[in-house]
Amino acid sequence: MSSSWVPGPELAWQLHAECPDACILFLAVRDEAGALLDFQWTALNPAAEALVKGLCLGPSLSTWGGVLRGLPERSALGGVLATGTPLSFEVHGRLDGVARCYRARALRRGDGFSLWLSDITEVSEQRHALREELEKERAARAREEHLRLALETARMVTWEWSEARLTLHWSPNAEAFFGHPPGGLGDTMETFLERVLPGERTRVAEAFLQGLCAEGPYTFQFRAPWPDGTLRCYEVVGQSFRDEGRPTRMLGVVMDCTEREQSQAALREAEERFRLVSWATNDVVWDWNPAGEHIHWGESCRAVLGYASEEMGGISWWEQQLHPDDRDLVLRSLEHVLSSGGESWMAEYRFRRKDGTYVHVLDRGLVTRDAQGHTLRMIGSMMDITERKRAVERMQEEAQFRERFIGILGHDLRNPLNAIMLSARQLRRRGAISPMQQQLAQRIETSAARMGNMISDILDLTRARLSGGIPLHLSPTSLPAVCRQVVEELTVAHPGRDILVQAEGGGEGIWDPERLAQVVSNLVGNALEHGEREGPVFVRCRDDADRQLLEISNPGTPIPGHLLATLFDPFRQGGVTRSGRGSGLGLGLFIVRELVEAHGGQVTVRSTEEEGTTFTVVLPRDARVAAQGGGGVLPEEAHTG
Known part of the structure; x- marks a missing residue:
């Protein structure tokens, strides 16, 4: 070709x-x-x-x-x-x-x-060069936009100071960053310092000069008020550049660290509060992540356990310090809380001190979990309760001793009292004694009866305070019959006084008749002692659905308001009596309240000038549930009644 x-x-x-x-x-x-x-x-x-x-x-x-x-x-x-x-x-x-x-x-x-x-090689090269320039320009604009977004997201601005021009150049977002309108910062160091908190301007100017002369990055902080009056905290990071050893310019950033400073201040305050609470309570505070071994111990370790906090080990070390007799139970209770999703844990055990002795501690912890229920953290405190346990043990021993002593005392006093009362009664029945001797025998018998009432009240006080409540012997009981029996006895002892019994309904229930008779006797006797001598005493019984109401009222001077709140406390008196009846110890109303509450009921009092004084007793129809909870004795007939 x-x-x-x-x-x-x-x-x-x-x-x-x-x-x-x-x-x-x-x-x-x-x-x-x-x-x-x-x-x-x-x-x-x-x-x-x-x-x-x-x-x-x-x-x-x-x-x-x-x-x-x-x-x-x-x-x-x-x-x-x-x-x-x-x-x-x-x-x-x-x-x-x-x-x-x-x-x-x-x-x-x-x-x-x-x-x-x-x-077209030259044209192509020119076109390629143009495309490269355009790409560079687009990349530069993208970097500027990325920088702007990064600065806004990070809450910071850039700045440059020039020695030759003595100017301070800020990034475009600086005015908004400092809360000022466009142009509000100016381009000199003087105009910028005008925005700084007045008390810190001198320090900021000196810090800037030190940073200009420093080798490598330099940082300092300052505060500046916003136009709305709020105060913001800023951190400056800059580095100077030199020409023949002389600083020519300085570049850096300013970060808004207000929230960080507030968080750090709150954290420092919380840590200080935590430390002071730990010292004030003398508790050993601990912080444990159940996923690991380490436990952070508070500063009270030395005072409570004898260890420095750095001597206290992790969870395995803690397990080894538990008393061998307590270890299995404590570890099982802790494992149960962690595995069952529980939020709190409490255990009482013996813990070995650094000197080898054991202290009784009450350990309590709270568990924090994530949304899936996984355990994240457990924080608690260990309290030394050794002295408290010893005090409780001493109190229990003393209470048992007092109970035995008072019981023996009451039993031993009743025998000579009964002999005195029988002897006085026999003397009165002999006709060969003179009227004066009859009066003396009557006084002996009355005083012995009063002493017997005191002994009974003391024994009831002992049972109520030290023996878990007064025991009850429940059986089917008629409250009106109990009231009439008590009133008959009191009428003999108080001739000439009117005691009226009124009954509405059957008044039947499961109660202790002897204890109810004691309640009625104390309340009616209280009315006779404190009420008007000529005024009657009313005893009313009435049914109220599944309850039984007992009201004992008398006219007379009302009980002073300041005494009503403590009227049922032991060794309290509602006022001056007009006769010698009663225990004289101020235990009557206290025993009334204990007996009524032992039946599952309650007693209240209201006293006004117009209506006089009324004690109201509310009893459940069946006191067996309350008696079972309080240790009462339920005879067989009570269950079948």
Whole structure:
């Protein structure tokens, strides 16, 4: 095939030797069926001939792909032949070792096409350089935007101070950062210092000068008021740059650390409060993450246990200090709280001190968990209760001793008292004694009876205070019958006094008849002692659904208001009595309250000038439940009644 080509007259002007563009004519290569296999060039103009030679291009277009980049697929060039539509593209290659770029255009010519190549290397390089500049500009704008967002998110601004210009340049978000309108910061150090809290301006100016002369980064803090009156805290970090040893500029950032300082101040305050509470309570405070071994111990360890806090170990060490007799129970209770989702734990056990002795401690802890219920932390305190346990043990021993002593005393006193009363009664029945002797015998018998009442009251006080309550012997009881019996006895002892009994309803229930008689006797006796001598005493019984009401009232001077709150306390008196009856110890109303509450009821009092004084007793219809809870004795007939 010829390497040069003489075209027809219509293309002569295109293939002139002086034409700068290369033109190559290609002819389609087909198989016997006419299918397109390849293209081969058939003619070149001078510019193309130099190009083909310089690029070492073969005669077949299919071989050009290894030399030129950007050649279209064979099917695309076949489309030029089929439709006649020109095809434009760019190809790249290396001519004489230098990268070149060509704009190519394929035009149909018979069963082939002409390929025009124009060298656009310089234009491509300029276009590539322009694209790089545009990319750099876009990247710079993106970095600026990222920096702006980062500064706003981190609540900080950048600044630069220039020695040559003596100016302070801020990042665009500085005014909003300091809460000032645009231009409010100025561009000098003086205008900036005007925004600083007045009392800190001198210190900030000195800190800036020190940072300018410092080697490496330098930091300081200051406070500045906002226009709304709030005070913000800022932290400055900067570094100076030097030229021949002389600082020429300084770059840095300012961070808003208000919330951080507030949090740190709150944390310091909480830690100080925690420390003071630990000292004030003398408790050993501890903090444990159940996922690990370590326990943080408070500062009271030395005072309570003899250890320094750093000598106290982790959870395994703590387990070893438990008393062997207490260890299993304590560990099981702790494991149960952690595994069952409990929120609090408490245990009382013996713990070994540094000197080897054991102290009794009350250990309490609170458990914090995440949303899934997993244990995150456990915080608690260990209290030394050794002295308290010893005091409780001493009190229990003393209480038992007092109970035994008073019981023995009451038992031993009753025998001589009974002898005195019987002797006095026999003397009165003898007719051979004088009236004076009769009066003396009566006085002896009355005094002995009063002493017997005192002993009974003391024994009841002992049972109420020291023995877990007064025992009851419950059985089916008629309250009106009990009231009538008591009133008959008191009428004999108080001749001339009116005691009226009124009953509404059956008044039946499960109670202790002897103890109810004691309640009625004490309340009626109290009314006789403190009420008007000529006034009657009313005893009323009435049903009220599942309850029974008992009211004992009398006219007379009301009980002073300041005495009502303590009227049922032991050893209290409601006022001055007019006779010698009663124990004289102030235990009567106290015993009344204890007996009523032992039945599961309650007693109240109201006292006014118009209505006089009324004691109201409310009893449940069946006192067995209350008696069982309080240790009362239920005879067999009470269950069947």
